[in-house]
Amino acid sequence: MMHVAVFLCLLIFGSTGGEIAITRGMKATGEPERLRPRELLRFLGKALCNGWFWAGVPLMALSFYALLVLLSWEPISFVIPASALSYVVGTFGAKYILGEEVSAARWIGVVLVCAGVALVALG
Amino acid sequence: MATEGRLRVKTLVMVCAMVVCANAGDLMLKRAMLQIGAVELSAPGLWHAFRMTVTSGTLWIGIFFLCGFMLSYMTVLSWADYSYVMPAGAFGYALLTFFAVVFLHEAVSPRRWVGVVLICVGVLLVGQTKPRTTPVAREALA
Numbered sequence: 492m493m494h495v496a497v498f499l500c501l502l503i504f505g506s507t508g509g510e511i512a513i514t515r516g517m518k519a520t521g522e523p524e525r526l527r528p529r530e531l532l533r534f535l536g537k538a539l540c541n542g543w544f545w546a547g548v549p550l551m552a553l554s555f556y557a558l559l560v561l562l563s564w565e566p567i568s569f570v571i572p573a574s575a576l577s578y579v580v581g582t583f584g585a586k587y588i589l590g591e592e593v594s595a596a597r598w599i600g601v602v603l604v605c606a607g608v609a610l611v612a613l614g
Numbered sequence: 615m616a617t618e619g620r621l622r623v624k625t626l627v628m629v630c631a632m633v634v635c636a637n638a639g640d641l642m643l644k645r646a647m648l649q650i651g652a653v654e655l656s657a658p659g660l661w662h663a664f665r666m667t668v669t670s671g672t673l674w675i676g677i678f679f680l681c682g683f684m685l686s687y688m689t690v691l692s693w694a695d696y697s698y699v700m701p702a703g704a705f706g707y708a709l710l711t712f713f714a715v716v717f718l719h720e721a722v723s724p725r726r727w728v729g730v731v732l733i734c735v736g737v738l739l740v741g742q743t744k745p746r747t748t749p750v751a752r753e754a755l756a
Contacts, residue, residue, distance in 0.1 A: 510696060517691040518748065526624070531685065538688055578701055585697035592747035593697050596739050603736030604701040610729025611707045 495565060498557045502574055505554030507581040509547040511588055516543030518589075572609035579605055618744070621693070625745040628690035629699060633706040635683035637713075642676030694745045701740045708733045 520541055523534040538544055561570045582601045585591040649672060653663040667673050690699055708730045714720040 510700070513688065514691045514696040517688055520692055522693040523689065526689070531689065534689065534692070535685065538692075578704070581700050582697045585695060585700075589696055590748055591695045591697050592744075594743050597697060597701075597743045600736040600739030600741075600743075601697070601701050603732045603739065604704045605736075607729040607732030607734075607736055608704055608707055610732065611711060611726050613729075614723055614726055 495561065498561050498564075499573055501557035502554050502561060503577045503580050505550050505557060506574075507577050507584050509550030509554060510581060511584045512543050512547030512550060514585075514589060516541040516547065519543060568613055571612035575605045575608040575612070578608070621745055625690060625694045625698070626741075628686050628694075629702045629705070631686040632683055632690065632699075632703055633709060635679045635686060636703075637706050637710055639676045639679035639683055642672055642679060646670045646673035646676055695747055698740060698743065698745050702737055704733055705737045708737075 517538060520534065520538045523530050558570070558574070578601050582593055582598065586593045646667070650663060650666045650670060653659060687699075687703075711722055711726060711730050715722055
């Protein structure tokens with residue numbers, strides 16, 4: 492049971508850590524001036540030169556492999572609902588690492604989404 | 615106020631693009647893997663699966679949609695909060711359930727419907743909040 496908990500932590504913290512690093516990279520890259528193909532390509536090129544983006548990619552890869560390993564050990568009806576905890580962990584990360592303002596309405600929404608994803612995955 | 619409304623609309627459009635691309639990509643990958651069949655965990659089996667996957671048109675369509683998802687995800691995160699985009703993207707779970715009922719005529723349990731309702735209410739609540747609470751650089755000036 493201990494190894495399942497370790498891989499679940501790798502899955503949750505890997506995915507949220509990776510997404511937070513990518514968010515930081517995107518914020519540093521800056522908003523594209525217009526949503527046109529040429530400017531989006533220029534924006535993508537600039538984002539790919541950002542270190543935070545490349546810090547996020549291995550973390551997301553780690554979480555993906557943790558997901559595959561967990562799926563080989565446990566039923567999907569356990570893995571996906573348990574991984575929905577990443578919505579709550581991600582919101583804590585957004586507040587304390589990215590400095591976002593998380594209002595009460597946003598917290599309630601996140602908790603509802605987390606519970607909803609768990610119920611949908613349980614089927 | 616107009617800027618806030620514009621920000622909300624473009625965030626909504628990009629989140630919709632994210633959800634559509636992610637769902638379409640996943641469906642295409644699933645269809646491709648069904649066409650290829652179960653992968654045998656042996657050297658010849660893995661080599662066969664590799665050859666089948668790189669030559670599968672359906673799989674490449676799936677990868678194309680997943681690239682679209684990644685681009686829209688990265689773009690929306692350049693201006694919107696992570697704590698706004700992440701739960702809003704979960705709307706895809708609800709959308710997939712609707713598609714399963716409408717197009718595939720699948721039976722959906724009451725528990726799953728409760729989950730869909732919770733997701734929709736959660737996304738609506740998050741959608742009422744400000745999409746951006748941190749300063750952001752403009753790319754042209756950065």
